[in-house]
Amino acid sequence: xxxxxxxxxxxxxxxxxxxxxxxxxxxxxxxxxxxxxxxxxxxxxxxxxxxxxxxxxxxxxxxxxxxxxxxxxxxxxxxxxxxxxxxxxxxxxxxxxxxxxxxxxxxxxxxxxxxxxxxxxxxxxxxxxxxxxxxxxxxxxxxxxxxxxxxxxxxxxxxxxxxxxxxxxxxxxxxxxxxxxxxxxxxxxxxxxxxxx
Amino acid sequence: xxxxxxxxxxxxxxxxxxxxxxxxxxxxxxxxxxxxxxxxxxxxxxxxxxxxxxxxxxxxxxxxxxxxxxxxxxxxxxxxxxxxxxxxxxxxxxxxxxxxxxxxxxxxxxxxxxxxxxxxxxxxxxxxxxxxxxxxxxxxxxxxxxxxxxxxxxxxxxxxxxxxxxxxxxxxxxxxxxxxxxxxxxxxxxxxxxxxx
Numbered sequence: 498x499x500x501x502x503x504x505x506x507x508x509x510x511x512x513x514x515x516x517x518x519x520x521x522x523x524x525x526x527x528x529x530x531x532x533x534x535x536x537x538x539x540x541x542x543x544x545x546x547x548x549x550x551x552x553x554x555x556x557x558x559x560x561x562x563x564x565x566x567x568x569x570x571x572x573x574x575x576x577x578x579x580x581x582x583x584x585x586x587x588x589x590x591x592x593x594x595x596x597x598x599x600x601x602x603x604x605x606x607x608x609x610x611x612x613x614x615x616x617x618x619x620x621x622x623x624x625x626x627x628x629x630x631x632x633x634x635x636x637x638x639x640x641x642x643x644x645x646x647x648x649x650x651x652x653x654x655x656x657x658x659x660x661x662x663x664x665x666x667x668x669x670x671x672x673x674x675x676x677x678x679x680x681x682x683x684x685x686x687x688x689x690x691x692x693x694x
Numbered sequence: 695x696x697x698x699x700x701x702x703x704x705x706x707x708x709x710x711x712x713x714x715x716x717x718x719x720x721x722x723x724x725x726x727x728x729x730x731x732x733x734x735x736x737x738x739x740x741x742x743x744x745x746x747x748x749x750x751x752x753x754x755x756x757x758x759x760x761x762x763x764x765x766x767x768x769x770x771x772x773x774x775x776x777x778x779x780x781x782x783x784x785x786x787x788x789x790x791x792x793x794x795x796x797x798x799x800x801x802x803x804x805x806x807x808x809x810x811x812x813x814x815x816x817x818x819x820x821x822x823x824x825x826x827x828x829x830x831x832x833x834x835x836x837x838x839x840x841x842x843x844x845x846x847x848x849x850x851x852x853x854x855x856x857x858x859x860x861x862x863x864x865x866x867x868x869x870x871x872x873x874x875x876x877x878x879x880x881x882x883x884x885x886x887x888x889x890x891x
Contacts, residue, residue: 561697
């Protein structure tokens, strides 16, 4: 019923997270109506992300320079590494402005159900960083759900022999939710109330 | 906090209808993770819509051939024209499979508040089609809200001297809602129960 190109765009848009048939249709018609230069800007932005954004070879955070800004900034405390599941979690923690250490992005969490084991995460890279020395504390900031907890416990076992302090962010965050959606204050409390594992 | 290209993509995505900051962030990271060929397909689809989809010179429906399929299909009843506000409404009516006539897309509705007058719609084109002859009935299928009603009444005045029958779809549709979201059955009832204006 739609012209073929419009149908194809609607199909492609539906692959995006949180976009259903109605939403895709609405966006497709918006793109159709939108001035060409605005559409070009969107296209360029997508292209740019695919071309220029990559993962930091040290901490695996998303970046357009390698190593990333966190790993190179002189004002960050290099003795503390905060371990998170993904890049969005780094952003959530940075929003608190309460943390000045480094990060390590695991690129996921252990999940036997989804066939995600230790080798699918960047755990080896984390251990290498720690073995490199100069690290006093590892903060385990994986999500407060089953997978995140399991991952934290697994990492604690591996890290305790190597680091002075291995800590876990406090459960100030409503369990079952996601770090990405935690407000600054709760996140700040969680960071502050971290306890020895 | 994000790498610049990612920030720009998130900004661009937020301009799309129904997408907020969180949704844009989630989609941006999805695009970042997605395989390049899938991203390329999305880019091509957007490009294609901008390049190949246009408006029918007869009925103003979206199309990639001019005149559009509805205006050229021999199995459509050329004596009836259904007038709608936008292309999505055409799709909503086609979904009923109960209508076999032609369409005319107004590209909006009269709205003094938003400064949209008769000259901003494709009313002149509609009158020219009717004056061209061969039209027995005009079905006014503008939205059942203030603007849509006003537009229908305005068009009825202009068309009555020119056409045998000027009808308005029945108010089977919940008033205040939008044709785009009407289910097939309600839409079918509305088309069937149309009454003389």
